[in-house]
Amino acid sequence: MTAPAAAPPRSYRVIARVPEAPDTATIVLEPVRSALPPFAPGQFAMVYAFGVGDIPLSVSGIDGDRLTHTVRNVGAISAALHGLEAGATVGVRGPFGTGWELPSAAGRDLLVVAGGIGLAPLRPLVRAALAAPPEYGRPNVLIGSRTPRDLLYVPETRAWGRSARVLVTVDRPDDRWNGEVGVVTTLLDRADFDPTTAAAFICGPEPMIRATAAELVHRGTDPDRIAVSLERTMHCAIGHCGHCQLGPLLLCRDGPVVTWTAARALLLVREL
Amino acid sequence: MTPLQRGFLGALPPGHRDRLAAFARDVSIPAGTRIFEEGGSADRFWIIRSGGAALDVHVPGRRPAVVETLGEGDLLGWSWLFEPYRWHLGARARSTLLAAEFDAGRVRAACAQDPAFGLAVTHGVAAVIARRLAATRARLLDLYAPPGTDTGGTAG
Amino acid sequence: MATDGSSPVVIGKDGLDALIATLTGRGRTVIGPTVRDGAIVLAEISGGGELPYGRGVELEAGTYRLRERQDGAAFAHSAGPQSWKTFLHPPRVREWSAERTPDGDLVVTEDDTVAPSYAFLGVRPCDLRAIAIQDRVLTGGRYTDPSYQGRRERAFLVAVECTEPGATCFCVSMGTGPATGPGYDLALTEVVDADGHRFLVRAGSEEGASVLAELPQRAADPATATAARERVAQAADRMGRSMPLVDLQTLMRETLTAERWDDVAARCLTCGNCTMVCPTCFCTSTEDVTDLTGDHAERWRHWESCFDLDFSHLPTGPVRESPRSRYRQWATHKLGTWFDQFGSSGCVGCGRCIVWCPVGIDITEEAHALDRERAARPPDGTGPS
Known part of the structure; x- marks a missing residue:
């Protein structure tokens, strides 16, 4: 056997915590001793809250050895991680899974579509794409959110507007919201891209992914060039526990990023 | 492509599109203008060339609640096609709006006179309504809501 | 290193006793079939007398009964309620422990329990394949499972070819038996006839050959070799069950929305017995515990079943x-x-899932029903895949 043995978590310290939304915070982690191998945009880590357990969290930022994760408080483990302050330690395993295939999009218009917390795994992709603009066509970032208060990374997404078309919409505006209201798919009408050649990257709740990908295919986008990031339960993250199966896929290994070609039929089968 | 070619108008067969376009006149609506009021007479409609509009509902004691925004290429107004020809929602210009404005009475008369044209226009408007219905249903799901708030699901 | 193909030998019951003694003498824990609580279970054995001589089993969907055998055979029984995964991929394993130090650091220690050195006596060809399948899952990917790998590397496998399939067996359909495939250290074929009770033995590894050399034996006579071959060949014709003669992978892919699933769901209790007895089911869940101080935590994993509602749990349900x-x-x-x-x-x-299902659901019957439903479907009614 040449494969390495599954490794236990490494110690990482929380060096910053940024509240993003009422139930969502971003934590920046730095290795206490040795760092894990480098993460790519779209990949995830298993982040362990001491004594509580670990959950898969996509990297929402990569800066040398530092890992950034955006955590939404939806359960016991995510609540523990969401509540960590700077100075706390966590355990981290990774990197796991497939990442966004940005190089394959060279020369094409980019369409990044995010729903809710789905913007987190897409942020490092947008950063990488905007850092190398001549390599890509027109960049578009379409963001859907529940309310204006739930919008993530607001100063940064505004700054992206200098070099990309950034369109934001909310489901439920408040009295101060002057932006768009409606589902994220309606933003496709205002995006600046050639659907027949563009490369699309989608992350959000599954119905949002289905609706967005179906609309793009209808407009002529090749399903092989639509990448989506999917979510299922994960315990081991190394293909040994069986929890993250989606039909033929083990999402910790074959995902979370898969092409729409691979995902479409699977997402149409109820309770697969 | 211009906004008029790729939006609602673009979906019409060319002959009918040209015929409908002949009814249009260009208008510019300043930002903030109330374009129509809920319950008002639906005697016109617009196809947006540039800028944005917000569809809203009047709620006593607060600013009008925006239920959807429209932009470039979108059809603004469909109540004019169906009796009693009254607006279901209100509309306001979110920014300076350049639009093609149509006299609803004249378009309805042309539809009545030429059933093939009427069918094409009705089909085009129905397609817009269908898309908005699908989008509205998607929002009804409240997909980004915190898990468990209204689904009763457990969380880990 | 393979000595497979070298001349087989014949040992007697005394040879089997010597085999257990030799393996024990080499520091191995010998696990083999033995009668306990009305079943033939897999447990540590210290001598040949603990083997289930003269015991067979009667199997049907939802039924398992021991019966006496007049021939006194030790291995003329088919799969019992356990499989070797109990030992290679134990139901509960501590993966690591973690300490929270006074300065807030997290110090993680991998579990350093030395893996036991097992010798498995009586590995059926179907179960030998099952071990190879778990090898692939747990050590053949990008990462290996250290607990499994440690136990697996140290395990000595004595396969016993199948001469007495049960009514729930269908190894021929799955291409796994009744003759043994590769992967064993020693392979036995039991022969009981007028010439006596004996075992044809072949070595499949250097260590197997070395162990074999220590046993009282004689060169294989043509009559014993022929009898062994015939018994295995006859077993192939006595399978109690069979799968439809179609590509099962395609069948499953094309019947995801079949009505038959509703039919089986009306019977299934979702108890998960089939997953527990299945020799290849590998799924686990993790469990994190802390001591009373809260500064010492452990990561455990335990067998999990896809029939458990929580298995596919997401925040939304x-x-x-x-x-x-x-x-x-x-x-x-x-x-x-x-x-x-x-x-x-x-x-x-191996048929275990059929035998140990409390309502007798039979995976071969379900596959046949899915095949019939697919065949009866109009051509344009192919599934969503």
């Missing part, structure tokens, strides 16, 4: 909420998507 979807997940994984994930079938045809 379980993905597979209906029993229909959970049975379908198990069956389509076993027979279909296992190929996509790990390059082979996940079913070896």
